[in-house]
Amino acid sequence: MHALTVVSGQLEWASRPDPMPQGSQLLVGVRAAGVNPADLLQVRGHYPPPPDVPQDVPGLELAGTVVGVGPLARRFKVGDRVMALVGGGAQAELALVEESAALPAPVEIGWEGAGGFMEAFATAYDALIIQGGLTVGARVLVTGAAGGVGTAAVQLAALAGAAVTASVRRTDFHLRLRELGAQRVMPPVEAAAAGPYDLVLELVGGPMLSSHLDQLATSGRMMVIGVGAGRRLDLDLSLLMSRRAGIVASTLRARPPFEKAALVRTMGERLLPQLASQRLLVPVAATFALTDAPAAYARVGEGGNFGKVVLLSGG
Ligand SMILES: NC(=O)c1ccc[n+]([C@@H]2O[C@H](COP(=O)([O-])OP(=O)(O)OC[C@H]3O[C@@H](n4cnc5c(N)ncnc54)[C@H](OP(=O)(O)O)[C@@H]3O)[C@@H](O)[C@H]2O)c1
Known part of the structure; x- marks a missing residue:
């Protein structure tokens, strides 16, 4: 097989031996894979992968x-469409x-949507619902709202009531964020003064952090996910x-795998039906061929993207 490979801080399309599934692993012929800011950090040597x-x-x-x-895999078989973290x-x-980190990939969202779903929605679901304890009626601020995690978070928070x-820099994204369920869409400076907020999902960090904390309500929480x-x-x-x-x-x-497995299982129960019925959407800003990954990373x-950038492969 071929794989995108980091060599001395550059991306190369390199030949690799085909991996063999062990235990409860699946071997997946990749059709789509999202590009995340973490990948850019990894190329620069700043975000080493787990062992x-x-x-x-x-x-x-x-x-x-x-x-x-693998010999212990039970939930999926050869030929199944999956998406995985x-x-x-x-x-x-x-x-x-x-x-345990895979879910059936709904045909309704196509390969590109499925390839960009798992990381953003797992991050947003975990931060807002599991760790953030989001409740109906909570006042939530999502910063960096037009990005992959942000567009997921806006939808999940709105669906949760x-x-x-x-909070978004580009005014041309305001309408699309409203369509995803945001009640208010504001430039960052304005949103940072428009509290109180019961929950702030911080996806940007930097100079606005203090203002966001100032706007926390009594018993409010800030979930820091991106800095x-x-x-x-x-x-x-x-x-x-x-x-x-x-x-x-x-x-x-x-x-650890057991924590990811628990999160993915919950996503399967709570989010998969909404995804298949398109009450949840995976906005895709652009797709690139896997072999054209440097352009996707750029x-x-x-x-300035609305949603995800996704690499596509012939499978
Ligand atoms: N903790 C975790 O496990 C975890 C998991 C996933 C992601 N993350 C992190 O969470 C962050 C968001 O991820 P993502 O996938 O949504 O990234 P993304 O798709 O690149 O979106 C980032 C968003 O943040 C906005 N932004 C960037 N710098 C900004 C600034 N100085 N002021 C205002 N807005 C700014 C961008 O707006 P513009 O387009 O206008 O630049 C964009 O809308 C990243 O830092 C990522 O590394 C963390």
Whole structure:
């Protein structure tokens, strides 16, 4: 097979031995794989993958057809359409997947939607619903709302009955965010003064962090998931104390398999039906051939995308 491979900080399309599924692994013929900001960091040597995945093949999510199964695999068989969360190695013609981290890929969303679903929706679901404890009527701020995680989060929060404020730089994305369920769509400076918020999903970080904390309601929570614009904060803890507020910061990639399995199982129960009926959408900003990955990475790095950038392969 061929795989996108990181060699001395550059992406190369390289030949690799076909992987063999062990235990409860599936071997998937990849049809689509999302590109995430984490992949760009990995190429630059800043985000090492967990030890149990190919160290030099990026990619955290994929969709494709099962072409082989390990002796202990029970839920899927050769020929099934799946989408899966992986710690790395998705951007290749063939990829190994733990079957507990895979879900059936609904035909309704096509390969490109399925290839861009898992990482963004798992991150958003875990942050908002599982860790964030989102409740009906909660006032939620989603920063970086036009990105992959942001568009997932706006939809999940709206479906859960929250009042969603989407913070976004580009005014031409306002209508589309409203269509995904945001009640209010605002430029970042305005959204950062338009609280109180019961839950802030922080996907950007940087200079606005303090303002977002200032807008937390009593018992409010900030979930820190992305800090691409800056990771430092000068924090007056008495502000959190007086509001009984909290900050939780979290990553998904390095979690142990049993935690990912629990998350994926819940997504299967709660999100798969909504995805198949298209009450949840996977906005795809652009697709590129897997062999044209450097252009796809450049597109993610440039920003200005609504939703996901997805690599496609012939399978
Ligand atoms: N903790 C985890 O496990 C986890 C999992 C997935 C993702 N993440 C992180 O979460 C963040 C979002 O991921 P994603 O996949 O949604 O990325 P994405 O698709 O690239 O979207 C990022 C969004 O943030 C906006 N943004 C970037 N810099 C900004 C700034 N200085 N001010 C205002 N908005 C800004 C972008 O707007 P423009 O298009 O206008 O630039 C874009 O809409 C990334 O930092 C990613 O690394 C973390």
